[in-house]
Amino acid sequence: MIHFEDVTKRYERQDALAGVSFHLAPGEMAFLTGHSGAGKSTLLRLVGLVERPTRGTLRVAGRDLAKLKRRDIPYHRRDVGMIFQDFRLLQDRTAFDNVALPLMVSGVSPTEIGRRARAALDKVGLLRKERSLPRALSGGEQQRVGIARAIVTKPPVIVADEPTGNLDPDLSWEIMDLFGQLNRVGVTLLIATHDWELVRRMHYRTLSLKHGKLADDTGRPGP
Amino acid sequence: MNAPRRRPEPPTRPTRQTLHLPRLLVPLQTWLLRHAQAALGALGRFLSAPLAAVTSLMVVAVAAALPALLYLLVENAQRLLASWEGTGSLTVFLKTEISDDAARKLAKQVEKHADVAAVQVVGRKEGLAEFRRLSGFGAALDALGDNPFPAVLVVRAKPSAADAGRTAALAEELGKLPEAEIAQFDLDWVARLLGFTALAERAVWILTTLLAAGVLFVIGNTLRLEIRARREEIEITALVGGTAGFIRRPFLYWGAWLGLLGGLLGWLLAVASLAFLDGPASHLASLYGSGFALTGGGFGLFAAMAGGGALLGLAGAWLAVLRLLEVAQPD
Numbered sequence: 001m002i003h004f005e006d007v008t009k010r011y012e013r014q015d016a017l018a019g020v021s022f023h024l025a026p027g028e029m030a031f032l033t034g035h036s037g038a039g040k041s042t043l044l045r046l047v048g049l050v051e052r053p054t055r056g057t058l059r060v061a062g063r064d065l066a067k068l069k070r071r072d073i074p075y076h077r078r079d080v081g082m083i084f085q086d087f088r089l090l091q092d093r094t095a096f097d098n099v100a101l102p103l104m105v106s107g108v109s110p111t112e113i114g115r116r117a118r119a120a121l122d123k124v125g126l127l128r129k130e131r132s133l134p135r136a137l138s139g140g141e142q143q144r145v146g147i148a149r150a151i152v153t154k155p156p157v158i159v160a161d162e163p164t165g166n167l168d169p170d171l172s173w174e175i176m177d178l179f180g181q182l183n184r185v186g187v188t189l190l191i192a193t194h195d196w197e198l199v200r201r202m203h204y205r206t207l208s209l210k211h212g213k214l215a216d217d218t219g220r221p222g223p
Numbered sequence: 224m225n226a227p228r229r230r231p232e233p234p235t236r237p238t239r240q241t242l243h244l245p246r247l248l249v250p251l252q253t254w255l256l257r258h259a260q261a262a263l264g265a266l267g268r269f270l271s272a273p274l275a276a277v278t279s280l281m282v283v284a285v286a287a288a289l290p291a292l293l294y295l296l297v298e299n300a301q302r303l304l305a306s307w308e309g310t311g312s313l314t315v316f317l318k319t320e321i322s323d324d325a326a327r328k329l330a331k332q333v334e335k336h337a338d339v340a341a342v343q344v345v346g347r348k349e350g351l352a353e354f355r356r357l358s359g360f361g362a363a364l365d366a367l368g369d370n371p372f373p374a375v376l377v378v379r380a381k382p383s384a385a386d387a388g389r390t391a392a393l394a395e396e397l398g399k400l401p402e403a404e405i406a407q408f409d410l411d412w413v414a415r416l417l418g419f420t421a422l423a424e425r426a427v428w429i430l431t432t433l434l435a436a437g438v439l440f441v442i443g444n445t446l447r448l449e450i451r452a453r454r455e456e457i458e459i460t461a462l463v464g465g466t467a468g469f470i471r472r473p474f475l476y477w478g479a480w481l482g483l484l485g486g487l488l489g490w491l492l493a494v495a496s497l498a499f500l501d502g503p504a505s506h507l508a509s510l511y512g513s514g515f516a517l518t519g520g521g522f523g524l525f526a527a528m529a530g531g532g533a534l535l536g537l538a539g540a541w542l543a544v545l546r547l548l549e550v551a552q553p554d
Binding site: 071074075 | 249250252253254256257394455456458459461463464465466467469475
C-alpha cells in the first residue's frame with residue numbers, strides 16, 4: 001500500500017531522506033520514530049504528495065507518485081488521510097464544517113455530507129460538539145476532529161505526524177486506541193511519533209529514521 | 224453551547240430532492256449547489272469584510288462612473304447636435320435694396336427648387352420688429368432712422384436633403400442668386416461640433432480602457448490581500464484534496480461580485496450625476512425654445528456596466544489566483 005524504493009528527498013544542501021526503502025502492506029499499521037529532524041515529517045509529506053521526492057520510486061495506494069500530474073494530486077490526497085500535530089483545523093468553522101470539508105471538495109451531495117460527517121464525528125465521540133468552534137474544544141478534542149476529518153472519506157491510507165505531540169498521556173492512549181480500531185477495519189496507517197514509551201507498549205511494526213536513513217525496521221510483529 | 228438544539232436526523236432518510244430528481248440530474252444539482260454555495264459564500268464574505276472590500280468597491284464604482292457619465296454626456300450632445308443639424312434650415316439674407324414684395328416673389332421661385340421644402344419670408348419690417356423685441360436695443364434703432372434690416376428668406380430643406388452636406392450645398396447655390404447678399408447655413412458649427420464629439424467619443428473609450436485596467440489591478444491587489452488572509456484555509460483545503468478549481472472558485476466569485484456591485488454602484492453614480500445636470504440643462508434648452516432633456520443611462524447601460532463589471536472583476540480575480548496553488552502543491 002505504501003512502497004518506498006530508494007527514495008531520497010534533498011533540500012537546499014542536505015538530504016532530508018537518503019535512500020529509504022520499505023513496504024507497508026494493505027491493512028498494516030506502523031510507527032515511524034526518530035529524533036526531530038530525522039526526516040519523519042518529510043517522509044509523511046511525500047506520502048501525501050505535499051512534496052515530491054528528489055529520487056527513487058514511491059508508490060502509494062497503487063499510484064506511482066512520480067508519474068502523477070499536478071492536476072491529479074488532489075485525487076491522490078483524497079485517498080490519503082493526513083493528521084497533523086498542530087491539528088490544522090479551520091478556526092472559523094465548526095467541528096462539523098471542518099470534518100465536512102474533504103467531502104465538500106469531492107462533490108458529495110449535501111445529504112450525504114451531513115450523514116457521513118456526523119458518522120465520522122460519532123466515531124471519534126464528538127457528535128455532541130459538532131457545532132463548536134475549534135477554540136472551544138480541548139487539545140484532545142481538536143485532534144479527534146482532525147482524525148474525523150482524515151477518516152470521513154474512508155481513505156485506504158492514513159498518515160499521522162506526531163498526532164499525540166501536544167497531548168497528555170491519557171489522551172495519547174485514547175488517540176492510539178482510535179488508530180488501532182481503524183487498523184482493525186483494514187486501514188493502512190503510518191504514524192510518526194517520538195513517544196518511545198507509547199511505541200514500546202503498542203506492539204506494532206516500527207520504522208526508525210536516523211539522519212534521513214532507515215536505521216531500523218522491526219518488521220511485522222509475530223502473533 | 225447550542226449544539227443540542229439541532230439533533231442529527233436519521234441518516235438514511237432520503238430528502239425530497241433526491242427522491243424526485245432523475246438520477247442523472249443529481250450530479251448536476253450537486254455541481255450547481257456547489258457553485259451557488261461558492262457564490263453566496265463569497266458574497267457573504269464580501270459583505271462582512273468591512274474596510275478593504277468597501278474601499279475597493281468605491282474605487283471600482285468611481286472608475287466605472289467616470290467614463291459612464293462622460294459617455295452619457297457625449298451621447299446627449301450628439302443627439303442634440305444631430306437634431307439641430309437634421310433641421311436642414313438655412314438663411315438667405317437678401318440685398319437691402321430688395322423690397323419685401325420682390326422677396327416674396329423670389330421665395331416662390333426658390334420653393335420650386337428640388338431640395339427645398341418650404342420658404343418663409345421675413346420682411347424688412349418684421350426683422351426690425353423682431354430684433355427690437357428680442358434685443359432691447361430699440362432706442363439705438365430709433366436713432367438709426369433708416370431700417371438697416373434686409374429681407375430674409377428662411378429656407379427649410381426637404382427631409383431627404385436635410386443632412387449637413389446637402390444643406391451646405393443648397394446654401395452655396397442660393398447664395399449665388401443675384402438678389403442674395405449672403406446665404407448662411409446656420410449650423411455649420413453644428414457639423415464641426417459633431418466632428419468634435421466623435422473625438423470625445425474616442426476619448427471616452429480610451430478613458431474606459433485605462434480605468435478598466437486600473438480596476439483590474441485594484442481587484443487583483445485586494446484579492447491578493449484576501450488570499451494572504453485565507454492562506455491557512457487554502458492550504459488545508461488543498462491538503463484534503465481540494466482541486467485548483469475548487470480553491471479558486473470562491474475567489475473568482477469574490478472578484479465577480481466586486482465588479483458587479485462596483486459596476487452597479489458606478490451606474491447609480493452616473494445616472495444620479497446626469498439627473499443632477501438635467502435641471503439646468505433643460506432650463507437652458509427651454510431658453511432656446513427647445514424641449515431637450517438629458518437622457519440615457521437606461522437598461523442598456525445598466526446591463527453593460529453590470530456585465531462588464533462582473534467580467535472585469537472575474538478577470539482581475541483570475542490574474543490574482545493564477546499562482547494561488549503554489550501555496551500548497553508541488554509541480
